Amino acid sequence: MSPNYFSDLNEQQRAAVMHTEGPLLILAGAGTGKTRVLTSRLAHIIDQKKAFPSNILAVTFTNKAAREMQVRIGNIIGSAIEGMNWLGTFHSIGAKLLRIHAEAANLKSDFTILDTDDQLKVIKEVIKILNIDEKRFPPRYFLSQIENWKNKGLPPEKVAKSEPDIIGHEKSVEVYSSYQKRLSRLNAADFGDLLLLPLKLLKENDGLLHKYQSIFSYTLVDEYQDTNSVQYLLLKLLSQRNLNIACVGDDDQSIYGWRGADVNNILNFEKDFSGAKIIRLEKNYRSTKNILGAARSLISNNKDRLGKELSSHREDAGDKVKIKSLYSAEDEARFVSDEIDTIISKNENLNNTAVLVRASFQMREFEDRFIINSIPYRVIGGPRFYERQEIRDVIAYLQLVVNPNHDLKFERVINTPRRGLGDTTLRKINDAARRDNISLYDISKKIIDTDELGASPRTQLKSFISMVDSWREKINKVDHITLTELILEDSGYVAMWENEKTPNSESRIENIKELIGQLSEFQSLAEFLDHVSLVMDVENDENTSKVNLMTLHSAKGLEFDYVFMPGMEEGVFPNQRSLDEKGNTGLEEERRLAHVGITRAKKYLFLSYAQNRRVYGNYTQSIPSRFLSEIAPEFIEEELIYDAYTQQYSSFSGKNNDQKNYTNGRTALERLQAIGHFDNLEYDDLTFNQDINISPNQRVFHTKFGYGTVTDCDNDRIEVEFKTGKKIVLASYLELVNND
DNA sequence: TCATTACTCCTTTTT
DNA sequence: GGAGTAATGA
Numbered sequence: 001m002s003p004n005y006f007s008d009l010n011e012q013q014r015a016a017v018m019h020t021e022g023p024l025l026i027l028a029g030a031g032t033g034k035t036r037v038l039t040s041r042l043a044h045i046i047d048q049k050k051a052f053p054s055n056i057l058a059v060t061f062t063n064k065a066a067r068e069m070q071v072r073i074g075n076i077i078g079s080a081i082e083g084m085n086w087l088g089t090f091h092s093i094g095a096k097l098l099r100i101h102a103e104a105a106n107l108k109s110d111f112t113i114l115d116t117d118d119q120l121k122v123i124k125e126v127i128k129i130l131n132i133d134e135k136r137f138p139p140r141y142f143l144s145q146i147e148n149w150k151n152k153g154l155p156p157e158k159v160a161k162s163e164p165d166i167i168g169h170e171k172s173v174e175v176y177s178s179y180q181k182r183l184s185r186l187n188a189a190d191f192g193d194l195l196l197l198p199l200k201l202l203k204e205n206d207g208l209l210h211k212y213q214s215i216f217s218y219t220l221v222d223e224y225q226d227t228n229s230v231q232y233l234l235l236k237l238l239s240q241r242n243l244n245i246a247c248v249g250d251d252d253q254s255i256y257g258w259r260g261a262d263v264n265n266i267l268n269f270e271k272d273f274s275g276a277k278i279i280r281l282e283k284n285y286r287s288t289k290n291i292l293g294a295a296r297s298l299i300s301n302n303k304d305r306l307g308k309e310l311s312s313h314r315e316d317a318g319d320k321v322k323i324k325s326l327y328s329a330e331d332e333a334r335f336v337s338d339e340i341d342t343i344i345s346k347n348e349n350l351n352n353t354a355v356l357v358r359a360s361f362q363m364r365e366f367e368d369r370f371i372i373n374s375i376p377y378r379v380i381g382g383p384r385f386y387e388r389q390e391i392r393d394v395i396a397y398l399q400l401v402v403n404p405n406h407d408l409k410f411e412r413v414i415n416t417p418r419r420g421l422g423d424t425t426l427r428k429i430n431d432a433a434r435r436d437n438i439s440l441y442d443i444s445k446k447i448i449d450t451d452e453l454g455a456s457p458r459t460q461l462k463s464f465i466s467m468v469d470s471w472r473e474k475i476n477k478v479d480h481i482t483l484t485e486l487i488l489e490d491s492g493y494v495a496m497w498e499n500e501k502t503p504n505s506e507s508r509i510e511n512i513k514e515l516i517g518q519l520s521e522f523q524s525l526a527e528f529l530d531h532v533s534l535v536m537d538v539e540n541d542e543n544t545s546k547v548n549l550m551t552l553h554s555a556k557g558l559e560f561d562y563v564f565m566p567g568m569e570e571g572v573f574p575n576q577r578s579l580d581e582k583g584n585t586g587l588e589e590e591r592r593l594a595h596v597g598i599t600r601a602k603k604y605l606f607l608s609y610a611q612n613r614r615v616y617g618n619y620t621q622s623i624p625s626r627f628l629s630e631i632a633p634e635f636i637e638e639e640l641i642y643d644a645y646t647q648q649y650s651s652f653s654g655k656n657n658d659q660k661n662y663t664n665g666r667t668a669l670e671r672l673q674a675i676g677h678f679d680n681l682e683y684d685d686l687t688f689n690q691d692i693n694i695s696p697n698q699r700v701f702h703t704k705f706g707y708g709t710v711t712d713c714d715n716d717r718i719e720v721e722f723k724t725g726k727k728i729v730l731a732s733y734l735e736l737v738n739n740d
Numbered sequence: 741t742c743a744t745t746a747c748t749c750c751t752t753t754t755t
Numbered sequence: 756g757g758a759g760t761a762a763t764g765a
Contacts, residue, residue: 091755191755258753359752422741553753575752617756707747
């Protein structure tokens with residue numbers, strides 16, 4: 001009688017599943033069976049016929065989490081899962097609402113979703129029109145302002161006009177509102193709009209609000225600690241009526257503060273939803289005692305916590321956490337790949353192994369090494385398929401065909417491949433469009449019958465427009481795959497790559513073929529394009545054995561037997577900018593991120609750091625991350641470091657506390673030379689340009705100081721005037737620059 | 741119109 | 756060491 005989804009649950013988990021009515025907060029530490037509770041709970045509600053699948057709102061943070069939940073619930077409730085229309089990320093659910101009620105938000109239901117690139121382009125346009133100095137206020141600055149406001153649920157009209165403490169505030173407000181107008185004319189919405197506009201609709205329209213309040217009889221939210229204000233307000237509005245809202249979260253895993261996530265949402269849950277029940281899941285089923293101990297000791301350094309102690313359910317203490325110091329970042333990659341080789345030799349499936357990095361630029365080192373050692377790997381959330389140039393071009397063509405008024409895409413494809421419609425022509429078209437206040441496409445149609453353009457651009461433009469029109473005619477006549485192939489053929493886009501004989505033009509064509517292959521999974525172009533903008537990742541083949549390489553952020557929610565966390569260095573992790581901008585708050589978030597990383601590991605965890613790393617192309621010495629010394633020693637096994645220069649063994653903790661001793665006033669390269677350790681440097685760094693002929697007034701380039709002019713020479717000691725002042729440097733570090 | 745070159749500023753994390 | 760940009764030349 002008792003349904004089988006109860007069978008494996010512990011007491012707290014079971015309580016969380018059973019408590020269906022009224023607000024519920026589940027504080028679930030890492031590895032405490034959170035996903036199982038969520039899926040069982042949903043299955044329980046459906047199984048007990050408390051609600052139809054279509055009456056459940058289930059929100060996750062990533063598409064991957066949504067997919068996984070769908071599969072797991074499907075396994076319990078079978079085909080009834082088909083009815084779960086409202087399971088998805090906040091953004092996909094927002095998009096769905098917005099498409100249904102687009103008109104009310106001043107959009108058409110076939111609006112396109114902008115990516116960051118598009119957003120920046122729009123902002124640049126706006127900046128130009130408003131006559132703002134791009135040097136003083138870079139577009140990115142405005143973008144982050146706008147995003148902040150959107151995260152807080154503030155449309156332009158709700159943002160206070162003046163804010164004396166913040167320079168450029170008024171400008172930002174101005175840019176925001178122009179930006180928004182431009183978006184609506186483009187029939188486009190950005191990611192923030194997918195949440196902000198639905199919120200606005202629900203707030204301003206009682207009928208609509210009541211409708212959705214009664215549709216959603218149960219609401220369930222995953223990763224609640226990462227909700228920002230708009231998301232919180234949306235949830236609150238929608239669940240106000242029946243209050244059947246269950247949120248799952250872990251304050252120790254809150255790592256999206258920079259995206260507006262507000263931990264207070266979780267801290268204030270009891271206040272916001274009166275009578276809320278709180279259940280803690282503290283039994284960890286994932287990690288060994290040593291790994292868990294390491295995680296616990298690290299996170300205990302945070303002050304801002306709800307307080308929650310994870311206890312290990314596993315009997316074995318397991319191996320200690322290994323900490324390894326390496327000479328350079330290259331060495332570090334070699335170390336990781338050697339360790340992976342031994343994992344391979346144990347016949348383990350590599351899918352159980354992950355390399356987690358703080359920032360994506362760190363991935364390159366590992367990819368290079370993995371390729372050399374032929375270790376199979378997959379990058380999760382890295383440079384994505386849909387972000388490749390050729391894919392974006394093709395998608396731009398498709399979007400233009402679906403929505404010809406999409407000026408940004410129009411601009412992107414009008415001269416790709418080359419059609420003799422360059423900057424000058426484009427500027428003329430743009431000016432005319434602004435004058436008549438219509439889209440580039442519309443103005444082009446007019447202009448081709450006047451003599452505003454020269455003869456050649458005019459015929460070129462004419463044929464381009466008629467090409468687009470011919471595709472548009474076919475939208476409803478041929479299927480979307482045929483249409484895409486036709487577009488690629490007519491436009492000469494594929495031919496362009498075929499004619500280019502560079503090494504990667506072939507792989508570009510392969511990528512385009514892959515894209516066409518994916519089209520078959522969708523019913524229409526519009527459906528495909530929506531998928532592309534919302535779900536930026538391509539499904540990875542999970543059946544082949546590959547090492548997982550990803551950022552710590554995208555590792556949340558995953559688990560692996562073997563976890564490597566390289567780059568444990570001050571500045572890298574904790575990230576310097578995070579510290580600079582947010583001080584202690586930033587540090588605590590970095591620490592939570594480290595905690596997330598450590599708790600991904602089930603059996604083996606390797607932390608490592610490089611003593612020297614290239615930053616912006618220059619070798620820089622690094623200090624071991626403070627996080628290393630925050631982990632209680634009893635969980636750690638450290639390999640002492642032999643420093644060839646000081647000829648001493650030392651531990652990371654000593655270095656961390658006494659960096660002066662370590663820096664010693666020399667540059668990295670000088671130090672390398674002193675100890676004769678060259679093998680890890682690249683050839684270029686060691687090529688001494690002894691035969692170059694340097695004389696005063698010569699323009700030169702120095703890898704550290706940049707460009708400068710020679711003022712005096714004394715054999716190989718050269719005095720150079722750099723932007724930052726005069727310096728005497730060795731000739732071997734200089735590169736000649738033409739200066740006629 | 742397009743290709744090349746000199747130079748500046750970078751880089752956090754994602755839906 | 757790499758992307759983006761403004762200036763310059765063909």
